[in-house]
Amino acid sequence: MAPRPPKKRRREDYPADANLCEHCTAKCCHYFALPIEEPASRRDFDFMRWYLLHDRASVFVDSDTWYLLVHTTCKHLQEDHRCGIYETRPQICRDYTTAECEFEDDWCYEKYFESPEQIDEYADAMFGPQFPDPTLADHHALRSRRPTGLPIAAAH
Template identity: 60%
Template structure:
């Protein structure tokens, strides 16, 4: 693997962009998730991020759960150690629009539960306070209505 940075447009015929990359596409995966709309949705996202090695990002109005982790077949030179038997998703992936020269910015990126909660507070209506349930002692001291027959 070369340590030289090459722009896509500078590739010579027959050269492969992957020869200049550190396998960004093999170091995480991202799954689309539903756009959060409620306090419960944001609370679930906080839970995801609390487990570490993941983040939530938004790109072009689509929300994603990003899970960090190198593919178990990624070699030290950033090549695939399972190339001949790699999954279909790897076979169909192309460098046409890969992240090689992507600046790594998203519309929104949440890496901590606190960031998610702060955003939820900014975009959602205030949480309704739950009515406190009365204890058995409080209930027994309440006066019951008088019923006339």
Template identity: 65%
Template sequence: MPADVNLCEHCTAKCCKYFALPIDTPTEPKDFDYIRWYLLHDRASIFIDDNVWYLLVHTTCRHLQSDNRCGIYFTRPQICRDYHTDGCEYEDDWTYDHYFETPEQVEEYVEARYGRGKGPGDRSQSIRSPRPIGLPLVS
């Protein structure tokens, strides 16, 4: 957007349609099991950015109006008051170091990172499909 344009006139309210909270970095099986539990809930995901783990909840603020303006602008919480357009996500196409939407993705991450039997529930069997057997050579 050009510098003289009021960004709020074009707002899609990305920042009012989710919230993300840092969570403790998982270090043992029960920690990963909590993460799996978060992901069993509708509209929740987990991401890692700069080695910090976050719980992301996709939910719209109840005071967001149909024109993407705040319905309680003059009494909005301080976190909203501290948010300025210089950090706005309007043109942001952010990507994360890791992004998890399902418990199975977490299990696969744990297995890939720590090996078999180290993840949630300490399963001794891999959650991945077995490696396919090679096809016989035809001569």
């Protein structure tokens, strides 16, 4: 019989005065999220599509607020999951508390987009298909057509 994986620890497993950071892998130091305007037009969705064309970016909605989420690790996070510049860390880090952090890893967003195709599908659901004529769809596909080669100058 295979051993059972260890039980995932929850907030209530620790005393109220415990520093949860001492029991975490610094999840908060592996991304940042910035609020963005709620998209109201095809052009707004095209900007979001551009965001998602970049590696390790996603868009989510939480409490009716839209966010750009960038999955990237702080340069000063050390191997032991502690801050390498703790004494001089930015104010945003100083203000952050574990009261509502993702220690338990059980968050769920109203909407979550990881690819430009998902944003296009959502925009189509909101505004109708951008290119209802299937002959136009190939011309305006998500992926650009292969560029033509440069002309070769004829030797004189």
